[in-house]
Amino acid sequence: MPGQFKKVRRPPDNWRVRSYLPAILHGLWITAHHFFRNLFIFTAHRFGLLKRVRAGVVYQWPEEPRPVAPRYRGRHRLLKRPDGTPRCVACYMCETICPAECIHIIPQEVPDPFIEKAPRAFYIDLSKCIFCGYCVEACPEDAIRMDVFDFRLAGYDRFQMVLDMETMLNSEPSHPSQ
Numbered sequence: 001m002p003g004q005f006k007k008v009r010r011p012p013d014n015w016r017v018r019s020y021l022p023a024i025l026h027g028l029w030i031t032a033h034h035f036f037r038n039l040f041i042f043t044a045h046r047f048g049l050l051k052r053v054r055a056g057v058v059y060q061w062p063e064e065p066r067p068v069a070p071r072y073r074g075r076h077r078l079l080k081r082p083d084g085t086p087r088c089v090a091c092y093m094c095e096t097i098c099p100a101e102c103i104h105i106i107p108q109e110v111p112d113p114f115i116e117k118a119p120r121a122f123y124i125d126l127s128k129c130i131f132c133g134y135c136v137e138a139c140p141e142d143a144i145r146m147d148v149f150d151f152r153l154a155g156y157d158r159f160q161m162v163l164d165m166e167t168m169l170n171s172e173p174s175h176p177s178q
């Protein structure tokens with residue numbers, strides 16, 4: 001509807017804007033600043049100087065893992081009882097609550113009369129997992145945790161992304177800063 005819009009005249013671009021020269025020089029200055037700053041600090045580090053001044057903004061992976069929060073949720077592990085058997089009682093709470101439906105448990109009976117069931121197989125498909133942590137929260141036995149700080153979650157095919165029970169039972173908690 002005419003009358004409701006205010007027409008604003010855009011000033012024509014001057015030669016500075018049309019040449020892109022100031023923007024290019026500004027970008028070159030930022031790049032050169034980082035380059036020479038890092039070159040100077042890395043050289044000083046070589047001679048044992050300025051050790052407390054950090055150089056590049058990147059981490060020298062894998063020698064220098066990136067710090068993460070202690071509550072970081074990473075790859076899963078299954079906890080064991082003192083006798084080495086899984087603490088999991090195959091109750092399906094984690095499988096039921098998992099929004100990605102990536103947990104699959106096959107139960108079996110155990111001779112211990114105080115334990116109703118135990119998992120015969122326990123799989124987590126990490127290619128579907130969204131690392132929400134619901135499985136850890138839902139577990140009534142504190143049998144599953146996500147405190148394996150393993151960042152190399154990659155595989156050449158989807159089958160390599162499936163965690164099996166043995167892998168999870170033999171995983172240890174770790175933190176890169178420890």
Ligand code: SF4
Nearest residue numbers: 098129130132133135
């Ligand atoms: S972290 Fe979330 S998505 Fe991944 S297995 Fe647990 S409940 Fe499922």
Ligand code: SF4
Nearest residue numbers: 088089091092094139
């Ligand atoms: S919720 Fe805990 S005890 Fe139940 S099946 Fe999952 S890991 Fe096992």
